[in-house]
Amino acid sequence: MHSSSLVRALVVAMAAVFTAVACGTSSTGNAGSIKILAAWSGQEQASFFAVLKPWEDKTGIKVNYEYSRDLDALLTTRVGAGNPPDLAAAPSPTTLTNFAKQGKVIALDDKIDMTSLKANYSQSWIDLGTINGKLYETFSWVAVKGLIWYDPKNFQAKSYNVPNSWQSLMDLQSTIKGSGVTPWCVALESGSASGWPGSDWLKEIVLSQSGPSVYDGWVAGTQKWTSPEIKSAFTTWGQVLGANDSNVYGGKQFMLATNFGDGGTHMFDNPPKCYMHNQASFITTFFTSAVPSLQPVTDFNFFPLPDITAQYAGAHVVAGDSWAMFRDTSQARSLMNYLITADAQTIWVKRGGKISPNKQTALDAYPDPLTKESAQILVATKIAKYDATDQMPADMRAAAWKAVLDFVGDQSKLDSILKTLDGVQATAYK
């Protein structure tokens, strides 16, 4: 008696759930859906959704978007559990390259429109996504690194000139320091990637000071960290930071404790806490969300990090978010094809903070003269090299970021820091 009423209750419950199942499946359209994993949140996520909107409207495919600050870990778990997203966009290719080598990522050569890719992308971007002769990664939005941001009003008030050589940059920083203000704002905190903004400095210095062949050897793990070229990059950056980090607002504590996005905003304090901030082109989004009244060109502007060695003039480090396909579905193919078009890329370009690698993207699409200028720099760069640490094996990259934090903490420990890095280099590339 008692048990039969229990059974009846269960039957009713199951019937209810199955009805729900039937309703659930019927309400999903037949265009299907796609799972995307990326690192964009907040304003960047809104921009990405704006990009997806026309594609979703046209195809009727539903996007399930997920983001994580800790993208590498989440992706590794999902891939390991056999539940990867259909597409993933990683801010650096290291993780995706790892998966590509393990055969977890799908080669794109016969999945996407290669003719349009080859017609519209420069070979270097295609090469960057190519592993063992097959294309695994594509780039939709990129950034130029090594841009020194400044507030033109502050420069004018003190009649500082924009430096056009490395020497004049060094002169400018000692002039600023002489006036009792720290010349630089540097901020290195970035969760599990803490230290990367400092590694940007080092890449730019290595490329501009010692040239592309040293840079390539450094990426490939054949150039030792203790070699004079790499050591010199550290000491050159040390000159920028000053003895005991005295050229930087707040010294080492501030550098280590402050998130990379917040570092530069102290240029706009009154009076300014610092005059210059080195960061890639995306940083404008952070400026304007911290101080909404700021206008490009009048309130913030940039100059490229001056050339160090004349022989390698016009060398720049670039980076970008790379896409990879983990599941070959018609929806994933369709979206991959859409994301390499100028139309898709222009939508975000217009919203600011990103540069399109597609040659068809009109320069007029850039919302302000500054992003347009950085896009022109990208086009005109004589020696373009992709972000070095982002191409190193994960262990090497993590050690390099940590080395930045250690170096900033105590510059006198440079030799032992470099020796540790050599030790990691010896095993990380196996």
Add this chain to the structure above:
Amino acid sequence: MDFSILLSDLPTLVVVIVGVPIVLAAYIVGGEYVVRRLPDKNRPQVRPWIWVGPAIFLVAAILFIPAIFTVIQSFQDNQGNFVGLQNYANQLADFPSGGAWIAIRNNIIIWLIFYTLFVLAFGLALAVLFDRVAYETVVKSLIFMPMAISSVALGVIWKFMFWYQPPGSAQTGTLNAIVTFFHHDPVAWLQDQWPNGLAILNNLALIGAATWGITGFAMVILSAALKGIPGELLEAARVDGAGEITIFRRVIFPLMMPTIVVVGTTLVIFALKAFDVVYVMTNGNYNTDVLAFRMYNLLYLSHNPAGASAVAIILLIAVVPVLIFNLRQFRAVEARR
């Protein structure tokens, strides 16, 4: 918030909501059915196994068998070749700053000692002091409240508490606001490796945050033990002329000892598996790494499961003595009853 993802996988939902209870009910009913069919004298031998069966199965499947695989993997490289103790050698190389040594030091010395001591001392003091006031329930609820916060949220809250701005700027972090009020330079609590790069200060800052979160737990258990001490005993001591401090030292403390030891050993295990606070607040940088976080990094960032297994086993070896002690203590308490 988009809940449509839940609906997109309805079969799983059905299995979880309906299937799991059905299977459990069927197991119990079926088990009893089998037991009833047995001769009377065999029933007491079989029934307990039917009831602990699912628990044994789960422990074996989720804990024991994976642990054995972890041990095996720690002796292999990432391609599955046997490499002997190489993974352990990598983790224990370059004493005192290389390999896992920083994490080992932080876990086994700083976290184990200070975290356990802080939580026990605060928990005991609060339990004893609040026992004497009328508004005990209210205060105890307040102290217990952080237990309801997830450790990640706790880390974020304390990150704001420890926030650093250079001298001369407005200090938005609570602690630095206090410190600068007394005309001291602000302190970068989480980054400052005082003294002399030994990184005691920032590790203590992390432990402080973790302590805030768990003190309520220790306090509630110790408070319950305190309530269990018969009032006549304390009265007898008072009649004999003992002061309150003497009563605490000579009567209350010894009687609470078994509980203190159990709470203490539990805290030691918490200290050894510290992860979330470190992950959120410093990411193991500035010499605040701990073993659990190093394991996580090796696995997910370095894609080095063999190295991660070795760290896991090191952690296991560190925990085992505590576990054994804890079990013995349980048995001793049981025996006294």
